[in-house]
Amino acid sequence: MMKTPSGTQIRQILYFQLFFWIALFLFGTARMYGEYESGAFKEVIIYNFCHLIFQIAGANFIYFVLIRHFFDRKKYVAFSLYLMISLYAISVINRFFLVYIAEPLFTNEVKDSVFSIFTDIPYLLLHYTFPVISGAFIFISIMFIIRYRDEREHTIKLQKEKTELELQSLKSQLNPHFLFNTLNNIYSLSISHSDKTSQSISQLSDILDYILYKGQKKWVPVSDELAIIEHYIALESLRYHDERLKIQKHIRLNTPNTIPPLLYLTLVENAFKHGAGKSSGITEIKIDLETNDLHSVFTIENTFSGHQTANEKGIGLQNIQRQLQYHYQEHFTFRISQENNIFKVEITTPSHYD
Structure with a gap:
């Protein structure tokens, strides 16, 4: 059974995600700065932002659903199967969102057909799946580091509490033993x-x-x-x-x-x-x-x-x-x-x- 995160842990995860995804978006935008003209660069920012939305959704789904419910429970076959299905589904939804919702707002390019969106696997892999995987890989790696740190601190805390309880138990063993001996001394003293x-x-x-x-x-x-x-x-x-x-x-x-x-x-x-x-x-x-x-x-x-x-x-x-x-x-x-x-x-x- 997985441990339910506390309110403090949830806030820490939200702050981390806010910082991480903003930093990733700014890094990707800065890397392409100067390679396009002003108008084209604005389109690149829009494309990057649209991809970022699905990177966030994909990374969180993979970590909090697939990894926590399947990988952590050693259901590796189910994890691999659902991972491939999820990546395909996220890539298709991402492309559909760009072609039919986002692009009409800033370009008049001919829309890809629905059939092409679902079946053009090489294009999906190169332009949609790989960005999701790259963002998710970095995100999940950092989450594992944070998770390892939290679990280690939790283990240390539990060990300390266990040791303190053991020590109190040892003292409770000692005190009656000592009291018994001393009362016997007083009993002997009262007689002699x-x-x-x-x-x-x-x-x-x-x-x-x-x-x-x-x-x-x-x-x-x-x-x-x-x-x-x-x-x-x-x-x-x-x-x-x-x-x-x-x-x-x-x-x-x-x-x-x-x-x-x-x-x-x-x-x-x-x-x-x-x-x-x-x-x-x-x-x-x-x-x-x-x-x-x-x-x-x-x-x-x-x-x-x-x-x-x-x-x-x-x-x-x-x-x-x-x-x-x-x-x-x-x-x-x-x-x-x-x-x-x-x-x-x-x-x-x-x-x-x-």
């Missing part, structure tokens, strides 16, 4: 550390506010993301004894860079989930963050027990990679490594990108 429950609820409130509002933005300051990570770590740390969880942070914010929201938070959550969350022994988590005028470099490491398959990419790491591709295309690095029971992720992104 009830005097700190109010503080944890306040921290959770800040995290949810960040996800619901700043999480929908395209970019956030690195410092904002870091503040939320501090809240998250505080909530998670309440679940473990000090000797069970070791956290080291090395933060160097030299410049106020920006990143997509939830980028680093997802990695921190992933480290807790696959580190302390799946190990009964001591778990170490190291966070390193540095910003400068060119890049933001975030590195996180977590230890894991020997029987775990920490290298397996879960939903969190998949989200990160797709989010990076959406926001930065190819202008980022995303490295995952695993060695000696240490799982490490490193992300390098431009300081600002849009």
Whole structure:
């Protein structure tokens, strides 16, 4: 099913046709200027104008009817048959118009017979069909270029909308997962550390506010993301004894860079989930963050027990990679490594990108 052109596209086509056919007429007239005497040149202009009318009609019929309804639908035999019939019909009507309507207004030449108009094929081809074909060929070629450009822009727009929808879907997958884990933390806290429950609820409130509002933005300051990570770590740390969880942070914010929201938070959550969350022994988590005028470099490491398959990419790491591709295309690095029971992720992104 063919897409119906919008009002803007129709106006663009009309403006293009107006410019194109006027330019073609002026070019053809200027090419013959000086080859005829004044009176004869006026007749040439009239002839050219009469031919132009049928060039316009023929080119539009071929493109908007034959090409769109037959050629585009791969009905090549029907397209070829109707094209030949149409060219013959347009040529005959054009000649009939000139001989019996236009020429009597400015010349007294003997009229060709109706039979001659229909049967003199060589004359029709040379003086009527070829002008229609030449004008239609140029017109249709330009229309195909415009059509290709519009379809390409439309495809790019659809792809962008699809990517944005996918990204929103990824965030909707992440948020319930994160909320579930955090509520479990508060539940554990309410049982064993009830005097700190109010503080944890306040921290959770800040995290949810960040996800619901700043999480929908395209970019956030690195410092904002870091503040939320501090809240998250505080909530998670309440679940473990000090000797069970070791956290080291090395933060160097030299410049106020920006990143997509939830980028680093997802990695921190992933480290807790696959580190302390799946190990009964001591778990170490190291966070390193540095910003400068060119890049933001975030590195996180977590230890894991020997029987775990920490290298397996879960939903969190998949989200990160797709989010990076959406926001930065190819202008980022995303490295995952695993060695000696240490799982490490490193992300390098431009300081600002849009």
